[in-house]
Amino acid sequence: MADGRIRALVEAIHATPTQAVLYLSGGASQALGYLMSIPGASNTVLEAIVPYSRTSMIQLLSKIPTQFVSKQTAEDMALLAYNRALKLSKPGLSVVGVGFTGSLASTRPKQGDHRFYFSTRTSDRLWVSSVTLSKGLRTREQEDKVSSHFLLKAIADACKVSATFHPDVNETEVPDECEKLFDEDEELQQLLNGEICMKVYPFSGHAPNSERKIILSGSFNPLHDGHLKLLEVATRISEGVPCFEISAINADKPPLTVPQIKERVEQFERADRNYL
Known part of the structure; x- marks a missing residue:
């Protein structure tokens, strides 16, 4: 059962308009338990996967990682989770992708460190941290609890929620943190590079009341009344949130440049229309 501080933090996370996909391996299982057992989980959790076996992790990453427990693997998991969240939200x-990979106490003594790496990815931020625990100080369950507390704080931070507690660690178990911030141009370049699957511009200014999207794709060069009326008619026929999709990469045409994408997006902003 979660104590009062954990419960309050998870309730605050559930109260935000941020949805998450979590990929966890090798620890932090109690964090998922906290998120799922405290009412409001459906507001936050879109999907949670535990790629625990070697084969499962390889299939998730679509590659054999240099190290299964590493900063790079945590970042890769968070990016995959972020792209998945974009599709499910x-x-x-707003969405956050969460990645965690750890090597904690087991049934047999380990030669290496007891350590874990965790990462969160949002539209404008990639954050990653690592913690090396003192070997022999805790049981597996206790190490899992510590890693779960660190992960919950990271999720809260990504949701812009202030955590009022600190994980119970000693002075040598200091997290090593790294942060990368992205502006709009960098995010669009990531889209063109295939790192992220989409960038969303929510111009409507109100929360959607449907999970279903009605999408009209095109180059929109330029946007005209025919496009607007076509989507308007579609929303009369079928219920859903009307969205436009600019095809940044087209099989029959050269990819759009970042300035071209921004120029076309501005058309929808002036028209006060949703864009996906």
Whole structure:
């Protein structure tokens, strides 16, 4: 059972308009338990996967990682989770991808460190941290609890929620943190590079009341009344959130440049229309 501080933090996370996909391996299982057992989980958790076996992790990453427990693997997991969250989330809501990989106490003594890496990815931020625990100080369950507390704090931070507790660690178990911030141009370049699957511009200014999207794709060069009326008619026929999708990469045409994408997006902003 979660104590009062953990419960309050998870309730605050559930109260935010941020939805998450979590990929966890080798620890932090109690964090998922906290998120799922405290009411409001459906507001936050879109999907949670535990790629625990070697084969499962390889299939998730679509590659054999240099190290299964590493900073790079945590970042890769968070990015995959972020892209998955973009596809599963309600239109216009912010999303976070969460990755965790750890090597904690087991049934047999380990030669290496007891350590874990965890990462969160949002539209404008990649954050990663690592913690090396003192060997022999805790049981596996206790190490899992510590890693779960660190992960919950990271999720809260990504949801812009202030955590009022600190994980119970000693002075040598200091987290090593790294942060990368992205501006709009960098995010669009990531889109063109295939690192992220989409960038969402929610111009409507109100929360969607449907998970279903009605999408009109095109180059929109330029946006005209025919496009607007076509999507308007579609929303009369079928219920859903109306969205436009600019095809940044087209099989029959050269990819758009970042300035071209921004120029076309501005058309929808002036028209006060949703864009996906």
